[in-house]
Amino acid sequence: MQHEDIAILERLHRRTAEYPAGSILQHESGRVETTRFIISGWAMRYRTSRDGDRQIVNFLLPGDSIGLYGALFDRSACDVEMITPGMLAEFPCHELPDTFRASARLGAALCWIAGQDERFLEQQILRIGAMNAIERIAHLLVELQQRVLVAGSRPADAMTMPISQKLIAQALGISHVHANRCCRRLERQDLLETGADGLTLLDPRGLEQLCGFDRSLCGAMGIPLLRSRTL
Amino acid sequence: MQHEDIAILERLHRRTAEYPAGSILQHESGRVETTRFIISGWAMRYRTSRDGDRQIVNFLLPGDSIGLYGALFDRSACDVEMITPGMLAEFPCHELPDTFRASARLGAALCWIAGQDERFLEQQILRIGAMNAIERIAHLLVELQQRVLVAGSRPADAMTMPISQKLIAQALGISHVHANRCCRRLERQDLLETGADGLTLLDPRGLEQLCGFDRSLCGAMGIPLLRSRTL
DNA sequence: CGCTTCCTTGATTTATGTCAACGTGCGTGG
DNA sequence: CCACGCACGTTGACATAAATCAAGGAAGCG
Numbered sequence: 001m002q003h004e005d006i007a008i009l010e011r012l013h014r015r016t017a018e019y020p021a022g023s024i025l026q027h028e029s030g031r032v033e034t035t036r037f038i039i040s041g042w043a044m045r046y047r048t049s050r051d052g053d054r055q056i057v058n059f060l061l062p063g064d065s066i067g068l069y070g071a072l073f074d075r076s077a078c079d080v081e082m083i084t085p086g087m088l089a090e091f092p093c094h095e096l097p098d099t100f101r102a103s104a105r106l107g108a109a110l111c112w113i114a115g116q117d118e119r120f121l122e123q124q125i126l127r128i129g130a131m132n133a134i135e136r137i138a139h140l141l142v143e144l145q146q147r148v149l150v151a152g153s154r155p156a157d158a159m160t161m162p163i164s165q166k167l168i169a170q171a172l173g174i175s176h177v178h179a180n181r182c183c184r185r186l187e188r189q190d191l192l193e194t195g196a197d198g199l200t201l202l203d204p205r206g207l208e209q210l211c212g213f214d215r216s217l218c219g220a221m222g223i224p225l226l227r228s229r230t231l
Numbered sequence: 232m233q234h235e236d237i238a239i240l241e242r243l244h245r246r247t248a249e250y251p252a253g254s255i256l257q258h259e260s261g262r263v264e265t266t267r268f269i270i271s272g273w274a275m276r277y278r279t280s281r282d283g284d285r286q287i288v289n290f291l292l293p294g295d296s297i298g299l300y301g302a303l304f305d306r307s308a309c310d311v312e313m314i315t316p317g318m319l320a321e322f323p324c325h326e327l328p329d330t331f332r333a334s335a336r337l338g339a340a341l342c343w344i345a346g347q348d349e350r351f352l353e354q355q356i357l358r359i360g361a362m363n364a365i366e367r368i369a370h371l372l373v374e375l376q377q378r379v380l381v382a383g384s385r386p387a388d389a390m391t392m393p394i395s396q397k398l399i400a401q402a403l404g405i406s407h408v409h410a411n412r413c414c415r416r417l418e419r420q421d422l423l424e425t426g427a428d429g430l431t432l433l434d435p436r437g438l439e440q441l442c443g444f445d446r447s448l449c450g451a452m453g454i455p456l457l458r459s460r461t462l
Numbered sequence: 463c464g465c466t467t468c469c470t471t472g473a474t475t476t477a478t479g480t481c482a483a484c485g486t487g488c489g490t491g492g
Numbered sequence: 493c494c495a496c497g498c499a500c501g502t503t504g505a506c507a508t509a510a511a512t513c514a515a516g517g518a519a520g521c522g
Binding site: 113164165174180183194 | 499503514
């Protein structure tokens with residue numbers, strides 16, 4: 001990485017902030033003024049429908065961005081809320097164009113992150129559009145684990161995720177009752193375990209097999225530049 | 232628009248090609264070498280699941296891009312196929328970074344297009360995750376109509392879309408039989424009409440109301456630069 | 463003419479949603 | 493300390509949306 005790239009990167013990371021679980025980082029109707037990167041903690045991006053219930057669009061993990069398009073759109077399309085407490089790097093959206101101008105490599109890295117995000121949405125569509133409840137859950141969990149791994153955690157730490165059955169249900173478009181039944185079934189098959197601290201994958205390969213997870217999309221897909229940097 | 236911007240834009244549009252309906256523009260496993268913009272015609276982006284059936288991720292209309300991230304990722308995540316015959320502007324992916332370097336405004340326009348695409352995916356997730364079949368269909372049709380309108384068609388032309396019930400089913404994660412029943416119902420309520428040339432919206436406002444379509448996301452959302460140009 | 467693709471409809475099965483009840487842990491405030 | 497509410501997980505009984513199976517019609521096309 002070039003010397004000046006690092007300088008810019010530092011500048012984007014100069015301000016960090018701690019947020020407690022449940023903080024709203026972005027509101028659906030509001031204008032987006034701030035771009036952030038998650039340094040630690042989990043968040044979720046969701047939309048609220050007419051009748052008041054939530055559809056989680058994507059989970060946001062360390063290394064992911066929030067409000068990357070803020071400079072380009074009038075208003076946010078989604079709410080963003082912290083699931084766990086976490087630390088974020090933040091800077092005003094309007095600094096982004098300068099970053100692009102200053103370093104093509106960093107610009108590419110930002111685009112890469114945006115592209116990643118879009119891929120996650122595609123995966124999500126595949127899940128809720130073409131799978132049954134059990135497969136959806138397995139697929140989601142495997143994807144999240146892969147993402148945690150790519151972000152640089154040790155494999156052992158990547159097995160436990162801070163998400164409740166309720167969140168799973170809201171993400172996968174199933175009722176929380178049904179989500180519970182499916183989770184129990186996965187537990188009985190020793191693929192899964194739930195504890196107070198969240199959900200633990202006991203047999204990732206088994207889950208992959210169950211839902212036909214396509215691993216080829218995960219490994220080595222580009223330039224994990226900021227991702228490794230933010231950790 | 233600056234003079235040099237126009238020059239770059241011309242260069243990206245210098246080569247165009249006609250494709251018949253059914254052409255495969257991009258293959259799921261393959262490397263993406265070419266970036267394209269749709270000048271006329273409709274296409275679809277889809278993924279194929281283990282058991283062979285398709286999940287349409289997004290429909291692609293005039294003004295939309297194909298393979299915009301080709302320079303950044305090893306392989307495509309989706310297939311792209313023409314629904315109707317159409318004309319595309321195409322150029323090698325590797326020219327994109329130059330474009331970013333040459334004009335910040337054009338770079339922003341490309342990002343805007345990418346961001347749009349991501350929003351469509353969010354909408355799609357909302358549909359299949361949080362709505363029943365009838366609402367999904369209504370919501371999809373209204374969104375497509377809005378997109379056609381934003382792309383610059385005359386309102387009258389935006390009412391008829393070249394998509395079959397089968398495609399609707401594949402996009403919305405429902406069986407084609409059920410899609411048919413729902414469409415018939417919408418027809419009986421005079422919201423819809425199907426003919427040999429596709430599907431015609433008789434009462435867009437009625438459809439909007441039926442599914443609670445959020446219009447605020449559509450109007451005036453940025454810099455439709457290339458969009459107006461490609462038409 | 464046979465072939466294919468799409469649309470259409472009825473009968474039946476299945477996955478999932480809804481309603482309801484109960485247990486647990488956890489924080490808060492008395 | 494207890495009592496209370498609250499969020500979450502759990503399970504059963506029941507209702508329903510949607511899938512599947514099956515059959516047939518209409519239109520395009522070699």
